[in-house]
Amino acid sequence: MIKIEEKKDGRFxxxxxxxxxxxxxxxxxxxxxEDLDKTLNNFKDLKDTxxxxxxxxxxTExxxxxxxxxxxGKTIGSSGLYTSEAGMENGILNISNSLELGLQ
Structure with missing residues (x-):
């Protein structure tokens, strides 16, 4: 699920x-x-890659x-921290799958 928020400074x-x-x-x-929507829409076109x-x-820890x-190549966000590399790889799958579900 994608949750969009408007920040106090008017940014999204x-x-x-x-x-x-x-x-x-x-x-x-x-x-x-509009910039946020454009970024999310670009992921619809990239679902296979x-x-x-x-x-x-x-x-550092x-x-x-x-x-x-x-x-x-511009960073648009980041995950939380994982204690293992396997956990991170599982997180990537979860993020990718959740993005796909949220963009439908």
Whole structure:
């Protein structure tokens, strides 16, 4: 499920939530609702290659996270932290599947 929020400063962001309500992914802020919608619509066209836009990272504490990039390589958001690489890979699948469900 995709939840769109308007921030106090008038910018927009979205959260991707699992079916049990857990936040899987938080986006960066977008200057307008149109920019946010355009980004989400671009993912509809990329559903077969979406996993190519996930950048796997490790933070300074050794925890794993994922950043999602757009077609231009710009970060549009990130996951929470995972304690294992396998957990991160499972998170990527969950994010991808939830994006697909939320964009239908």
């Amino acid at each position: 962001a979205f959260k991707l939530k699992s079916t049990n309500g857990k936040t899987l992914f938080k986006s960066v802020s977008f200057s307008s609702k 979406r996993t190519n836009f996930f950048e796997r990272k490790t933070n 050794g925890k794993f996270l994922v950043e999602l990039k757009n077609q231009n």
